Amino acid sequence: MAVDVKICGITSEEAMAAAYESGASFIGMVFYPPSPRSVTVERAQELLSLLPPELEPEELARVGLFVDPEDSLLDSVMNYVRLDILQLHGKETPERVEALRQEYGLPVMKSLSIGSAEDLARVDEWLDVADWLLFDAKPPKGATLPGGNAASFDWSLLQGKSWPLPWMLAGGLNVGNLEQAVRQSGARIVDVSSGVEDAPGVKSPEKIKAFLDLALSL
16 A cells, blocks of 8 residues: 655745645645745745646645744635645644634645654544644754754654544655654554755755655555
């Protein structure tokens, strides 16, 4: 059974082509200016226009990543960019997640920062307001970004756990540790960003292909 993959933080035509042609199930566009992977509305339009317009979300879902977004940012993106899922990667409250889910009529993925078993105890508060969960590592001390820091957590914390929502594993994944991460966590969907880059924000088509080839063989 293959492991599905989200390639997050795509900023180039070459990366988009590699993700689509190599079998990604999700592609992520970052709308958070402090990130080296952030794109403008115009750039997102350009990149997404490379995908066949008839693609259904079940074939390749277009995910927009936001961090504590203002309504004005969401409106500007949603008016011009076709998205299938909203990913919230900040300190959004359950009430905010539910409000955005209702406002934009799209499934919402909530990212949760995991450092210990205690952090998993918070999952229940999101089960009624989110459609997806994403488990990421807590940012390292001094980090300025909530994700994409090439940091991982103890994947075994997720072993044997189950929730009524689909979930993804993120945080420090690369072709060298993917198999171990899947084995220890039980994840069947993973999210990778820095692990397929040559430099922050610079995706490697070769690394994308290698990661997807491995994931689809697991």
